[in-house]
Structures are given as C-alpha cells and as structure tokens.
Amino acid sequence: MIIDIIISGLINGSVYALLAIGFSLIFGVARIVNIAHTAFYMVASYCIYYATHQMGVHPVLAMLVAIGLVTLIGLICYKLFIDPIREHEAAVLIATIALAIAMQEIMLLIFTGDFLSVPALVTGYLKIFEVKIAYQQLLTFAVALLILAGVWALLKKTRLGLAIRSTAEDREVANLMGMNESRVAMMTMAVSVGLAAFAGAVVVPLSVVHPHMWMHPLIMMMAVVVLGGLGSLKGSFVGAYILGLAESLVVFLIPMGAFLKGSVALSIMILVLLIRPEGLFGVAFEEER
C-alpha cells in the first residue's frame, strides 16, 4: 500500500513537474497563460497512438516524431493566433482556451471519444516487499527525472537558458541588452510545448488516451504552478511532488477518494496561498505598472 502510494505519487508528480515547468516558463518569459498547454500533451499522446497502432512504427521512434511534430504545431499556433494579439492579455487567454477546445474537438473527430491505449515499452515487473512495480513505471519515472535534469541544464548552462531567465526577470532590460524578445519568446514556446509533448510521451504507456485527458492535468498543473510560485522552477518541482503524493494518498486512503483527489490537492494549494500569497518559492515580484 505505502509503496503503491509512493510510486504513483512520484510518477504523477514527475508528470506534473514536466507540465508545470513548461507552463511556468512561457508565463515567465511572455506573460502568456497558456491554457492549451496540456492540450499539446494530449495531442502528443494521440500522435504516439497513431504512429504505433496505425503505422506500426516502433514506439520510441514514434515518441520522438510526436515530440517534434507537436513542437512544430505549437509554434505554428503561437505564430498564427497568439503572437498577433500579445498586447491584449484577456484576448490571449481566450485564444488559448479556444485553441485547447479546437484541438480537443479535432481529436474527437479523428479518433472518436473512445478510450485508447498504447502498449508499455518494457514488460515485466520488479518485486519490492511483495509489491509489484512494473518496469514501465520505473522507466517513466527515470525518463521524467532525466528530462527535468536536461531542462535544468538548458536553463542554467546555455546561452539560450540565460536569455530565457533574463527575459523572465525583466523583459524591457533584456531587450535593451540586445536580446531579441520575440525570438526568445518563440524559443521558450518551443521548449514549453516540447516539454508538454515529452510529458505526453512519458505518460502515454501508463494511462488511457482520450480527448478529455487534458482537463485534469491542466487543473493540477495550475495548482502546482500557483503552489510553487509562478516562474519558480524549484517551486514547480517541489509543488508537483507535493500535489502528486497528496493526490495518490487521497485516492488510496479515502473512500470515494477518486472524486476528491482534485479537491484535496486544490485545498492544499489554497491553504498554502493563505499563508504565503506568492507560493512556496515564489518571489513577490514587483507590480508591473
């Protein structure tokens, strides 16, 4: 039981961390609240399903192709629908909502609303204290950690990462220092959507694929981001694991818990916000006037 809780909590936590970091990156750099973020995650899952089932491509290759394709779709959507109206925050907000709905409906049209699944990459399981842990779960967890480490390296060790971080800190000054703000925003969008696609690829062998699969992660992702502090990577990371573990605790321990999992996670978020309005690791950043 405890092992089950920990395993599923860690896996959920890593997926939420992947999603939340992408979401918080694009918010930090371009001030875009991208509701469609998890819709890209759903599209990536569908791409992998299509490639493996309909075209018979090897799953690993399918995942790589899906990540590339979804990143491309994300960039096209950004250029077409979001970039022209960046000045109007409310408009951007609904543009992303509308994008998410459009993607959901397109997937519904192509694949119908059936619950689909993708076979695990590796079969078999490990036994620890009489508890079965599928190798797939371990693989998912390991890959997620690896990607998180990769993002960390990208942000802290490369020039692009430096540009992203400085733009997030102060857009105008970054622009004055010779960084092309709109290019940085574009690159960040690519990284952010890529991360969402990665999250989709990582989670797809463990979950079912259906057109509404973006809703629950969206809510959890937002809770994670708010809990950890907007724009704080460490915050997103810690917040994701806190909420992931809380969610699986509720599901396993409380009767009717599956209904309450969202409620409990969100209540934790609100409680933390009451004590620290800027989130766990957020910096109360200067009001932009």
Add this chain to the structure above:
Amino acid sequence: MAVAGFYLRRLYTIFKGEVLVLPSRVVVFLFFLVVLFLPIVTQDPYLLRILILTSIFAILAASWDLLSGFTGQLNFGHALFFGVGAYTSALLNLHARIPPSGSIPLGALGAVLAGLIIGIPCLRLRGTYLALTTLAFPIILMGIVFAIPDITGGELGVSGLDRLSRSRVSDYYITVVLMLGLCTIMWKITDSNTGVIFHAIREDELAVRTAGINTTRYKLLAFSLSGFFAGIAGGLYAHFMRIAGPSTLEVSMSFTVVIWAVFGGIVTIYGPVGAVFILFPVLEFLRFWPEFRMLMFAVVILFILLYMPDGLLPWLRDKIEEECPRCKIRNVATRKTCRVCTAPLD
C-alpha cells in the same frame, strides 16, 4: 386631450434627442422591443427555450464582466456562483418546499456567501495567481458534490424541481424581464460612483488606495455583487431545466463564460450580453452538424480575436460611432461636426 398630446410630443422629443441620435442606442432600443414582443409573433417552444437559456447565460456573462472586467479581478471560477445558486435553490425547493420566487433569491444569497468566502482569501492575490486560484473553487465544490451523493445526487444532480411558472411563455417573460432588468442594474452600477471606483481598481489599485479608498471593501463588494447576479442566473437555470447537476460547476462552464465575455468585449456589460445573444443561438442552430459544433465555435473565436482583440461589440460600435475629440461625446460616424459642441470630427 391637449395635455396628453403635449406629453406625447415631449416624450417623442426626448426619444428623438436621446435614442435616435446614436445607432448603438437605437440597436439597444430595438433589442428591448424585439425581445419583449417576440411571443406575440411566434410561440414556438423550441425558440422560446433557446431564448430563455440565452437570457440566463446573458445574466451570467454580464455578472462576470462586472467582477472581472471592471475590477480586473480575473475570475476563472465563475461557475462556482452559478453552481452554488443552482444547488442552493434546488435543495431549498426540494426539501423546504420553497417556491421558485423564494428559492431563487435565497440561492443568490448563497452565491453571495460563496463570493465572500472565496473573496477573502483571494484578496491577497492578484492577476494570474487570482485567476488560477479561483479556478480551483468550483472543482473543490464539485469533488464535494460527488463525495456526498446522498444530499446532492452525485452525478445525477438534484432533479424534480418546481417549474418556474405554468407555461413556456410566462417562463419566457420571467427570464427575459429579469435579464433586461438585472443587466440594466449592472450597467447602472458600473456607471455610478462605485463603478468608477471598480474601474480605478482595475487600472491602478495602489493609486486608489492612496486616494483614501478602502479597496478591500470594494473588491469584496464586487465579489458579492457578481455572485448575487450569477446566483440568480443559477437559480433560474435550475428551475427552468428542473435539475441542478454537476455540469453547472464544470471547468468548461467557467471557460465558456470567459469566452462569451471577452468575445463580446469586456468592461462594457452590453458586450457580454450581446455576445451571448449572438453565440448561444448560433451554437444551437449548428446542431445539424453536432460533431463540428464546438470546433467551429473555437475556430470562429480564434479568428474574430485576431481582428478584434477588444471584442466584437466595441469594435462594431467604433465603426458606426465616433467620439468627439473636444467634449468626448459620441456621434454617428457620418457626422462632420459634433452634435453638442460642433467641433469638427475627423
């Protein structure tokens, strides 16, 4: 007779001077006329049903605008007020046997309470934090609804409520008159001193505080006012559909309200109302292609936003009317000079 003629002539002069001078006022006047006299022309129950639902959602969208448009407190969980209003009036009607005329206002009071409860923690948050936090509340409530199916009916909701009234036509008049009345009240509120303060809070909260105004009190007032109107919409919806289900609390419900309001143009009150009256019937008539319905809805919104990011109705209004550069009074776009101060318009 002469006296009646005098008043009639005076009424006509006022009408000519105040309503006919501006196309937007003519449109609003025609809208009132059409909506009020429609049942004389047709009593098609399906059409009336669509218009009843449209009116209910128009109240909801306008109440979102009152809170989020005017005070800038971006609320992503507006479904909470709607759902609380619907569930409260449904439960009161079913268990305490209070008729709709009592249960709807009580449901609205429940929504005001909800507004105060979520308003207090949300006062410390702003902008995106606030938006993302408010999104959480209806989901928390929905979890609770599902967890105690004995009281709330779980997934099936509370059903078997009293009808709003005996016939479809009187249902229509109740909702439409309420819609027109409440939206006018909301518009008047935003036009009053309170509304100006709301607007100022949106622009610069710090400056408002510096002017000695208790912004906390005004923000809470905005939350409870908006909750009240949305709660009435929820109660009407519950009694008209005769069921209060978890669909009233869904995330997509909150998102739809935001879409309506921003599509019509925020900070206007008439914008969201107009948007609902355009989008909701259009969406109903698209039922011939049910599978493309939501997709087309989303695509239309994406493209309209590209060309009119401030919303549809303000964009249209700017096309047909022009603001006088000197006295800031609006004029028909065809005029060469201002109708009040005769300054040249360009």
